[in-house]
Amino acid sequence: MDTKKSSKQQKTLKTYRTVIVGAGPAGIGMGVALKDFGVYDFVILEKGLIGSTFLKWTTETRFLTPSFQSTQFGLLDLNAVAINTSPAYSSGKEHLSGPEYVHYLNRVVYEFQLPVHEEREVMTVVKRDRDFVLETVDAYYVAEYLIWSTGEFQFPNDRPFPGAELCIHNSRIGSYRDLLGDDFTIIGGYESGVDAALNLAMLGRETAILERGTVMDSKSQDPSVTLSFYTKQRLDETTAADGIRLEERTEVKKVTHGGNGAFRIHTGSGYYESPTPPILATGFKGGEEQIHDLFYNTGGRPQLNEWDESTRTPNLYLAGPHVMHQNVIFCFIYKFRQRFGIVAHRIATQLGMDTDAAVKLYRRHNMFLDDLSCCQEDCKC
Template sequence: MDARCSRIPDERRGSAVHYTAIVVGAGFGGIGMGVALKRAGIDDFLILEKENGVGGVWRDNIYPGCNCDVPSHLYSFSFAPYRDRRIRYPGQEQILNYLSGVAADEGLLPHLRVGCPVSAATYLEDQGYWEVITAAGLRLMADVVIFAVGQLHRPQLPEFPGEADFVGPTFHTARWDDRHDLRGLEVAVIGTGSSAAQILPTLAATAARVRVFQRTAHWVLPKPRKDFGHLARAVLALPGGHHLYRQALHYGADTVLAPVMWRGWSARPVEWLARWYLRHAISDPALRAAVTPDYPIGGKRIVLDSEYYPTLAYPHVELVTAPIAKMTKEGLETTDGAQHRADAVVYATGFKAPEFLVPMRVRGRRGVELAARWSEGASAFLGIAIPGFPNLFLLAGPNSFNSAGSNPAMKELQMQYILECLRWRDRVGAAAIEVTEAAMENYQQWLEQAIATTVWPPASSWYRHRSGRVTNPWPASARTYRRMLDSYGPESCFRAASRRRDIDMTEAAASSPPRYLLNDAG
């Protein structure tokens, strides 16, 4: 099967090709949405992927040691659950193979077009559908557009004076260049988040010296063993064992980790564990003080790793806490005047997560630019829909990243909500529907109140837009998210944007979310 973008019929000289739905992105969100559409009886859709294969972050991040910090029994689709009794945390290649297998097994390959970046999407109000333009200039029409591009796919690269002077290779962990052999070299790693923690042990095993440049210390929790023990394997071999384990992981994360985001006593048990692990893993008082965060646990994404701290104590590994002033021909210079030699520089500096849908140009009713609407930070109703943008939906949209559990599970909830919206649209005979301003306003009010109770507002992280607005994480438990989706269905929060037939539609005004949802860990 040739899945290249060029296989889309090119009818630019005539009428454009029309689809019921176009899904943008072929990571967990896009693959899952494709399965949901097929199982709902919608077979007339395309999945457009800008790169040359499925997988999203699991295709892009091929750095040594890349793996997931969520057990794969939880980090997998409910309709295609992970069932390996040997390995708890498979690596990047295994996760990518899993996604590729789901796409093939569920019959998505005929719908998939790779190497097909989308440059623009415009709502044609008179016709009631969307025009999607690819970077190659192909013009496609769709009743519905679903953006499933995720939040962690555009690398964040800091700029330093003198970068052009450095003679060695430099690359981001998400753009790993395996043409460069780093064995026996002096390597600089900039950043101390999850990617840095995962790559450090592998680099330290072969490099002559590794210097880790810490911008901000991260809270670190020990990670369970990669492989299951004999007892766990025996339990998983029992009928229903995999399902029970998956459910235990889900409720455990929602009960133990979700409360970490809230201010006050709820985070204390996990912070105590993190401090105990720090004392246990690092015996050097100076190093321990250097890696102790000065903000509440949960203020940034918690690192789950059992090798990072011990590797920092190796004699040929050095933690540098002074800020980088500039790059030189032979390495980096910090603000204290110290010169740090480096043969290669690895940026483990994260992603431009708050910049949703960039660089695509999206225009809704009356030509409103979504980028202008989001200039002070992205927002969407339940992270899924936007007033003024009919029949446009998001997966992993603003404020729907689950910092304490499974994001594939969050996406599945969103997929089902999108299908519910499409069914309601068909029941009322509308060509397009959109979330009302009233629903969005009430939701935004709840969201801001919920975020104010978390530890995020004071902390600087990829959770926040440059305006200071917290745009990425969900400020409550996954169970709360499910209940809100159930409570605020399309019949009460959406209106008809255009009609297939003459019907009497009144704009529904959504009521404020119940107050009991605030700070609800259950």
């Protein structure tokens, strides 16, 4: 590694072969994959602490996908980001909280000796000839390869319609116990919306969910576009769900102030009134928003080639929940981790390394998905 002082900026210049931005599950998993494929000259930059966005989860939020320690049978824990690791084993839990998952990520960093630089927020990214130059508060990081792994949680879709500033996005709620009032309206009816409603109902609060589509009768087998069976089970098993009213095919157009301090939620056919600020369960934007000019976009998604590389900027790779190919959405950990090996293999191959053994290892553990035809919905019963 080359280190110098810039007399003009008084910032350190640090040079690596590869820089990974983001130390969440995508960034940590990519770091392990690079090592497994023989790439060691890299650094992971994290603007906060390792997995810090999980520490911002609402206190009551838990993972949808269950963790189960089954590595001894060659089956990877659904929420693991590295081979021979298991969040279930590290936490003793099946549906982990945010802090419990952060503990797992820190264990992975320690066990695999990953070079993570915390509290290094990337302020600008510039492509100069073959290299990327990333500016932080105290240094310039120069790299030939850049892997963007910042996730989505820190980029809430909190302005989906006029008047959204009168609402509160569910990602900014510390605990549902802290919300004042007994009657709430939630805009958005997929996982985060139903989870909010269930947690409020368990506290004895009344909730109405306004969903522009349909979620309960979806025929899709993909949990990326419909409610998970775990969430449906929670709805079925709790009597508190009686306090939840679901209004499907109800698209919100805007929110305004109503009378007596209430909030008026306007739809295409009328309006609803809520005595408390509406809760937005409207999802998130992609973490690549910060460097959107380095991607071509289609339908709000970055265009990627077969190696998850930007079609606009060579050697720029995307890892994490915003990866999408042929209508296959990789928004869960057990999905997007299957592309870690693809990116690591591509970089290692360009560096002239023999990757045969690593590819075989990753294929054996379902961590090297290069045939998307296997992702079609074909469950018979």
